[in-house]
Amino acid sequence: MKRHIVKNVQDSILNKCSYRKNNGGLLSGLKYTCKDNIVTGNLSGGILTTASSNVLKNYQSPFNAEVVKLLYDSGAELSGKVNLDEFGMGSSGLNSAPGPTLNPIYPGKIAGGSSSGSAASVAADLCDFSIGSDTGGSIRLPASYCNVIGFKPTYGRISRWGLIPYAQTLDTIGILSKKIDTIKHVYSVLNMYDEKDPTSLPEELRKETPETNKERLIIGIPEEFILEDISIDVKNTFKQFILKLINLGHVVKTISITSIKKALPTYYTLATAEAASNLSRYDGTRYGSTNDYDKLDQNIIFRNRSEFFGKEVKRRIILGNYTLSSSSGDHYLKSTLLRKQLAKEFSKNFNNKHVLFQDEQFQDKCDLLISPTAMSKAPDYETFEKRESENILNSYINDVLTVPASLVGLPTISIPINGIGIQIMGQFGDDKLVLHTAEDVINNF
Amino acid sequence: MFKRSLHKSTRLLRQIKTKEDIDKLLNNPTWSVKELSSSKQNSNSEITHKTVAKMIKLSGFNDEVTPELTKSLNLQMNFIEKLYDGEEEEVHKHSNNDSIFRLIASDHIPDKPLTLKQLQEEIKNLKPSKEKGEIRDDKNTP
Amino acid sequence: MxxxxxxxxxxxxxxxxxxxxxxxxxxxxxxxxxxxxxxxxxxxxxxxxxxxxxxxxxxxxxxxxxxxxxxxxxxxxxxxxxxxxxxxxxxxxxxxxxxxxxxxxxxxxxxxxxxxxxxxxxxxxxxxxxxxxxxxxxxxxxxxxxxxxxxxxxxxxxxxxxxxxxxxxxxxxxxxxxxxxxxxxxxxxxxxxxxxxxxxxxxxxxxxxxxxxxxxxxxxxxxxxxxxxxxxxxxxxxxxxxxxxxxxxxxxxxxxxxxxxxxxxxxxxxxxxxxxxxxxxDIGKELPELPDDILTRLTKSLELKYAKFLLNTPELLQYYDEFNHSDKNKWIFQELLGQFSKLDKQFDSNIIPPKTLQEIINLNCPLSEKRNVVREMILNPRPLSEIYKQDSPNINIDQLCNDIINKNQHLVAKLQIQPSVLQSLIGQAMKQTRGKIHANIIKGKFIELLKL
Known part of the structure; x- marks a missing residue:
């Protein structure tokens, strides 16, 4: 098997451990890896949390993320912290300070990102499931490239207490695995209100979505997801998928959500602005990497930040500050309005009501939406790097199919079919239907 | 006009039943991502060297302004300019970030406004959490 | 400027x-x-x-x-x-x-x-x-x-x-x-x-x-x-x-x-x-008295500088408000605070609560005695009853003195020749009444009873 020689390739696992509680639990017997932007404290034996950044190279968190605590209580075993694109910024798995994690099952290809280690560790059977985070597609894209299932629940269902923020209004913790059953079980453990997280979906809204009991679902394909740039094999796989749905007795139809075309620029404006804000705290003066200093002042802050942040992160911070600053006019305002518009447009295409917007129920709209997850199979590492150096935007464009569901917070699962992921999206809050249908489809494929 | 709206409504209701339907859908893409990375000829918001320097400083960095950085920022700006595609040329002078769309329940389903009684009740129930490091300890933290 | x-x-x-x-x-x-x-x-x-x-x-x-x-x-x-x-x-x-x-x-x-x-x-x-x-x-x-x-x-x-x-x-x-x-x-x-x-x-x-x-x-x-x-x-x-x-x-x-x-x-x-x-x-209803309102009412009978002093010393203000007396300014500022200050002690409203101060003022004794009581209480805080014995309406002076006379017949007999005996009788009465009744009153009573 030919394999491209790449410098500094990093295993998906950055730091190994073996930590679980001893007596039973729903997930006992299961091993998981945890994306290294989720803090692990004493419930990991004190393992580091680095966010794959030199900024947090030796950082040991004094507390555990809520998800780590819940998984511990359910008996799951934490077997390691896994690699990511620094601070969650990237969709390739190549922007990591410790080194890139490549695709374990398609040699010479990228793993995708930012949850590169999560997808790779699952694909390589190093664990039963992995906990990752998805801000613009960071679970679904690597899941697609590494041929595993990647699930991003409705925004607010899983507590973000302990998730190192990239963009707080977009960050969503999710689950990767080869088995849909495992994903369902882990989801049931993590789908809990947490008062520590101010954005946690309130208890009374968690069961608001009506059960969809019918056999025959109406499945929509937003035609704006049909791009010229989608590769032939993705098209073919998508075709097979649609046919399968029809054979299972579902109705498939096309719909139009025009705002999707502006989703990518909207996402990048908002996400970078939030990142600029959320990463302001890293200055090395209280924790994290620092140079020596005689005097604690602004100089050491600037020195530390300049030295330890990676290139891509810096670029996004600078861009984000531009958006936030008075120099940029109203890009920020425009983006947030577009986002609202997109959310409403998506919502009104669903039968089930949106648990926050509280629209009415419908009958003849869609129960679910589908699209490919990525425009191609996992790209070649070398080709990818080349294209990125030509135009940095080429790496952003990979997210075009995943970003809309992120902006709008919809529960979305990427189902792998020979190295090609297909997304199933549900109404905001309708995670149950998404998982149920995914299970159906997987079992019948 | 009529033809277009008819066409549009037909598009919305198009059910996919056969292989041919699928082929038709997949072979008629609505757009290409290349549209996003194309640069406008007269971009009225090209970032200057001075602005880049200012943004670097605002970001807490000591780095020099490099052509590479300026180029990539301008590319990203072009990308972001796509936000205004299809709209009339407007002078984007209004700079105010006073709005945020979030997927937080209380933004969309407001709680009942707080009364004094509720407020006082809430205060009574305040309880520091060890999990959050709120309980005092006499060691110096890291 | x-x-x-x-x-x-x-x-x-x-x-x-x-x-x-x-x-x-x-x-x-x-x-x-x-x-x-x-x-x-x-x-x-x-x-x-x-x-x-x-x-x-x-x-x-x-x-x-x-x-x-x-x-x-x-x-x-x-x-x-x-x-x-x-x-x-x-x-x-x-x-x-x-x-x-x-x-x-x-x-x-x-x-x-x-x-x-x-x-x-x-x-x-x-x-x-x-x-x-x-x-x-x-x-x-x-x-x-x-x-x-x-x-x-x-x-x-x-x-x-x-x-x-x-x-x-x-x-x-x-x-x-x-x-x-x-x-x-x-x-x-x-x-x-x-x-x-x-x-x-x-x-x-x-x-x-x-x-x-x-x-x-x-x-x-x-x-x-x-x-x-x-x-x-x-x-x-x-x-x-x-x-x-x-x-x-x-x-x-x-x-x-x-x-x-x-x-x-x-x-x-x-x-x-x-x-x-x-x-x-609702907040307005629950607010305590505003400073300006306090000053307004205090300055009706008190100089502004004292009023402000009270305002800035909540403990004392509370005391002042609780204390009832026609001459309260004098009692609080001159007598009470004066003593605290003379004795170089910080004002503490618990030492002489308003009610107690009231009681001291009502004592049947001259001002100098009352001052002593106040001073004593600040130095050695204890109940008033331990510092000063009040005039008990139950003490029957007649009976007391008669009792003493009867018990001291041998002394009484000497009265004509030794007038100082009277003093010892008075002394006994003082002892029994624990100084609650003034010496002159007792003297007068003995003189009356012994027909001196």
Whole structure:
């Protein structure tokens, strides 16, 4: 098997451990890896949390993320912290300070990102499931490239207490695995209100979505997801998928959500602005990497930040500050309005009501939406790097199919079919239907 | 006009039943991502060297302004300019970030406004959490 | 201070006031002062990765009270925003404040000639909730105990026409917020910090930051007023900038060019604050007496300086109000406080509670005796009954003296030849009555009974 020689390739696992509680639990017997932007404290034996950044190279968190605590209580075993694109910024798995994690099952290809280690560790059977985070597609894209299932629940269902923020209004913790059953079980453990997280979906809204009991679902394909740039094999796989749905007795139809075309620029404006804000705290003066200093002042802050942040992160911070600053006019305002518009447009295409917007129920709209997850199979590492150096935007464009569901917070699962992921999206809050249908489809494929 | 709206409504209701339907859908893409990375000829918001320097400083960095950085920022700006595609040329002078769309329940389903009684009740129930490091300890933290 | 009539003084203040809460603004670590560095810091206070804020309703409550006592309109809807800048004492790299939609707006504080020495209404633009920062401990360390403590920032309109008004306002404000338990301290303890904006003849205004005492405010404003006049007289223009007071002069800290762009943006996680319209009225109903109202009623029978003294010593004010007497001013200020002061002891209302003082005054004995009792009680606090025996209406002097006469027949027989025997009889009676009855009264009774 030919394999491209790449410098500094990093295993998906950055730091190994073996930590679980001893007596039973729903997930006992299961091993998981945890994306290294989720803090692990004493419930990991004190393992580091680095966010794959030199900024947090030796950082040991004094507390555990809520998800780590819940998984511990359910008996799951934490077997390691896994690699990511620094601070969650990237969709390739190549922007990591410790080194890139490549695709374990398609040699010479990228793993995708930012949850590169999560997808790779699952694909390589190093664990039963992995906990990752998805801000613009960071679970679904690597899941697609590494041929595993990647699930991003409705925004607010899983507590973000302990998730190192990239963009707080977009960050969503999710689950990767080869088995849909495992994903369902882990989801049931993590789908809990947490008062520590101010954005946690309130208890009374968690069961608001009506059960969809019918056999025959109406499945929509937003035609704006049909791009010229989608590769032939993705098209073919998508075709097979649609046919399968029809054979299972579902109705498939096309719909139009025009705002999707502006989703990518909207996402990048908002996400970078939030990142600029959320990463302001890293200055090395209280924790994290620092140079020596005689005097604690602004100089050491600037020195530390300049030295330890990676290139891509810096670029996004600078861009984000531009958006936030008075120099940029109203890009920020425009983006947030577009986002609202997109959310409403998506919502009104669903039968089930949106648990926050509280629209009415419908009958003849869609129960679910589908699209490919990525425009191609996992790209070649070398080709990818080349294209990125030509135009940095080429790496952003990979997210075009995943970003809309992120902006709008919809529960979305990427189902792998020979190295090609297909997304199933549900109404905001309708995670149950998404998982149920995914299970159906997987079992019948 | 009529033809277009008819066409549009037909598009919305198009059910996919056969292989041919699928082929038709997949072979008629609505757009290409290349549209996003194309640069406008007269971009009225090209970032200057001075602005880049200012943004670097605002970001807490000591780095020099490099052509590479300026180029990539301008590319990203072009990308972001796509936000205004299809709209009339407007002078984007209004700079105010006073709005945020979030997927937080209380933004969309407001709680009942707080009364004094509720407020006082809430205060009574305040309880520091060890999990959050709120309980005092006499060691110096890291 | 002399004002040059050609140069109109204009000033506005921004007052940062620490709220008297148990816990911090966005986390429930303690706000207590004077503790060892970095012992009251939660994970959020240090800005640890993965932490999130949660509003402490105590701060909201005190912010609403402050709004009410400064006559502001409580906003039904207010939000939190981030103000970005880098500094070692700012762990998040931004301060959480209220820039776009503050807690309350459009209030005022009236200064009056009688109590404040000047007649002037100062309008208040807004009151906003925000976090305090950490504090420098030494060259290499920041103490984050202070970080995250709730502040209100009170922003006045530029209504001040002279420094007397500023001084008066600051004094009145301090009294108001301390008395109403909104603030735990004063400027001197660092709980209140002031930024002053000053301009002359409507030229650019200059901000002087971090003034820590009334004296500093006065001196800094005087200096700056004169500095601006001097500049203008010499044909220079005033640059809009921020300056610091170093005790002697104001010095430039940064100009508008270097001005930090704070990139205000709404916080992405904190919920909107929604206040019911009943809040303002309900808070008003529960407010204790306002300082001005207290002064008004006290000054009906008391000099202003004493009234102010009482106002600033809540324990004593409470005492004064509880104590009932036609001559209460004399008793409290002269007798009670006088004694405490003479004995070099701090006033403690528990030593001689109002009721007890009342009892002492009602004692059937001369003023000098009463003073002794007061003095004795302060020195050795114990019940009044142990210090002084009251005239018991049950003591029958006749019977007592007869008893003594009967028991001391041998002495009585000697009376004619030894008049001093009378003294020993009196002595016995005094002993039995434990000095409760005056010696002269007993003497008189014996004389009567023995027909001397």
């Amino acid at each position: 002399k004002y040059n009539p050609k140069y109109i003084f204009k000033c506005g203040l921004e007052i940062h006031t620490q709220l008297k809460t148990k816990y911090k603004l966005f986390s429930l670590s303690q706000t207590s002062f004077g503790d060892s560095p970095n012992t009251n810091v939660s994970f959020f206070d240090l800005g640890l990765p993965g932490t999130q804020p949660k509003l402490n309703t105590e701060a909201l409550y005190l912010g609403l009270i402050a709004s009410k006592i400064l006559n502001c309109q409580i906003q039904p809807y207010s939000t939190f925003d981030r103000k970005h800048y880098f500094y070692p004492d700012q762990p998040l790299g931004y301060q959480i404040t209220q820039f776009y939609h503050p807690l309350s707006k459009n209030g005022y504080l009236k200064l009056n000639e009688k109590f404040d020495g000047v007649d002037k209404t100062i309008n208040i633009q807004q009151i906003q909730l925000e976090q305090d920062t950490g504090k420098k401990y030494n060259d290499k360390t920041i103490d984050y105990n202070r970080n995250g403590i709730p502040l209100i920032e009170v922003i006045t309109d530029p209504d001040f026409e002279n420094i007397d008004q500023v001084q008066s306002f600051v004094k009145k404000y301090q009294t108001l917020v301390t008395h109403m338990s909104v603030c735990a301290g004063t400027m001197e303890t660092g709980a209140i910090r002031v930024d002053a904006n000053i301009s002359v003849n409507d030229n650019s205004r200059v901000e002087i930051k971090n003034l820590g005492s009334s004296g500093e405010i006065v001196d800094a404003l005087k200096y700056e007023y004169n500095r601006q006049i001097e500049a203008l007289e010499n044909g220079r223009s005033i640059i809009q900038e921020t300056r610091n007071w170093n005790g002697k002069t104001t010095e430039s800290s940064r100009s508008k060019e270097d001005a930090v762009d704070y990139r205000y943006v709404p916080d992405s996680e904190l919920p909107v604050i929604r206040i019911d319209e009943s809040m303002s009225e």
